[in-house]
Amino acid sequence: MDLIDIGANLAHESFASDLEDVLERARRAGVGRLVVTGSDPESNRTAAAMARAHPGRLFATAGCHPHLAAEAGEDLYDQMRELAAEPGVVALGEMGLDFFRDLSPRRLQERVFERQLETAAAAGMPVFLHQRDAHERFLPILKAYRDALPAAVAHCFTAGKEELYAYLDLDCHIGITGWICDERRGRHLLELVRDIPADRLMLETDAPYLMPRTIRPRPKTRRNEPANLPYVLATVAEARGETPEAVAAASTATAERFFNLRGK
Numbered sequence: 001m002d003l004i005d006i007g008a009n010l011a012h013e014s015f016a017s018d019l020e021d022v023l024e025r026a027r028r029a030g031v032g033r034l035v036v037t038g039s040d041p042e043s044n045r046t047a048a049a050m051a052r053a054h055p056g057r058l059f060a061t062a063g064c065h066p067h068l069a070a071e072a073g074e075d076l077y078d079q080m081r082e083l084a085a086e087p088g089v090v091a092l093g094e095m096g097l098d099f100f101r102d103l104s105p106r107r108l109q110e111r112v113f114e115r116q117l118e119t120a121a122a123a124g125m126p127v128f129l130h131q132r133d134a135h136e137r138f139l140p141i142l143k144a145y146r147d148a149l150p151a152a153v154a155h156c157f158t159a160g161k162e163e164l165y166a167y168l169d170l171d172c173h174i175g176i177t178g179w180i181c182d183e184r185r186g187r188h189l190l191e192l193v194r195d196i197p198a199d200r201l202m203l204e205t206d207a208p209y210l211m212p213r214t215i216r217p218r219p220k221t222r223r224n225e226p227a228n229l230p231y232v233l234a235t236v237a238e239a240r241g242e243t244p245e246a247v248a249a250a251s252t253a254t255a256e257r258f259f260n261l262r263g264k
Contacts, residue, residue, distance in 0.1 A: 001030035001248050003233065004255040005226045006175055007128070007155050007204035010036045010058075011046035014208045014223050023054070026226035030248075034058055034226050035259060037128065037206075039065035039094045041079055051088030056264060060086075061128045063093040069104035069112040077119050084123040090259040092120040093128030094155065097141075100133040109134075113141055121148035126258060129154050129172075135163050139170075146170050151258050156206050157189075164192055168200065173258055175204045178212035178224065181235045190239040198250040202258065203236065205229050 005026070015022055026034065036051065038044035038061045047060035062083040064072045083089045095116040097109050104112075120127045127149055131138045146152065153173040157164065167174065174196050180189040193201070211224040212231035230244070237247040256262050 001230070001245065002252050003029075003031045003203065003229050003248055004252050004261075005031050005034045005205050005207075005229050006153070006202045006255050006259070007037050007177070008034045008207045008226045009039070009043075009209070010034070010050060010207070010226075011038065011043035012208050019050075022225055022227070023057075026229075029227040029230055031226045031229050032057065033255075033261065035090060035128075035255075036060045037094055038062040038083075040068045040071070041076060044079060044083060048083050048086060048089055051086070055088060059088055059090045059259060059261065059264070061091045061093050062089055063095040063116055063128065064112055065094050066096055066098040066109045066113065066130060067101065067103040069109045071104075072112045072115075077115055080116065080119050081123060084119075084125050087264060090261065090264075091126040091128045091153075092116060092123065094130050095120075095127060096130035097134035097138045098130060098132045099137075106134075106137075110137060110141060113138075114145075117141070117145040117149070121145055124150055126151035126153070130156070131159075131163075135159065135166070139166055143170060146172075153202060153258065156204065156210070158186070160188065161192060161195075164195065168196070173200045173202055173254065175202050176232060176236055177204050177206045178210040178228070178232050180239070181212035181214040181231060183213065190235075193236055193239050194241075198247075199254050199257075201236075201247075201251055202255050203229060203232050203251050205232065
C-alpha cells in the first residue's frame, strides 16, 4: 500500500530526537511520502530543510498559522516567496482563520490570511488551509482569491455539511484526519465523508496531534505519528463502503496531482 500523509507537523519539537525512526515506522506502515507542514518562519525553514534532506520522500509547505498572525511581519511573505521556488516546497500554508481560541486578533488574522493568499496566487502555488469556528468570514475571503489559485485543500476538515459543500463548490480538496476515528466528536464525519468525491479526498495525520482513537491496543504515548495513517484510512474506507486499497489508491493519486508530486 502506498499512502501519502498530506499534513504532518514533523517540524514540531517532539520529533527532534527520533525523526529517522519516525520515518522508518511510516515507511513500514506504507506511508511512503509525507508533506511536512510549515506554520511559522521557523517551522517553514525546518520543513523545507527536511524536504531537501529527503528528496522524493518528504515535501513541505510554508505559511503562517492564524494563531501566530500577530507575529507575522513582511519577512514572512518574503520567505514564502523564496521557499515557493524550491522544488520540495509544494504548497503555501498552513494559513486561514481560527476564531475558536482567538490567539491572534480576528481582524489581524484576516489581513494575514489575505496576504498569504495573494502570495500564493502570485507564486502559482496550491494552498493548505486552516479554518475553525470562522466559516462565515473564511469563505468570502477564500472565494475572492480562489480563481487565482491552482488548488486549495481544507486541511483537517472537522466541520459540517454546509461547510463541506461550500468548499466542494469552490473546487477545494478535503483533508481527513484521525478526527474521524473519534467516537466522541467525529461521528458526523462518518456520513459526510461519503459525499467527498474520490478525486477531492486526501488523508493526513496532523501528527503529533489527533491520535486515532481506533488504535488497539491503545498506545502509551500521546504523540501521533505518520505511521498511524492506516487507521484513518481504515475508518474512511469503512464509512465510504469501499476497500482500504481502493481509498488508498485514489487518495494517493489525488495527492500526487494536488501537490504535483509526480517526477519529484
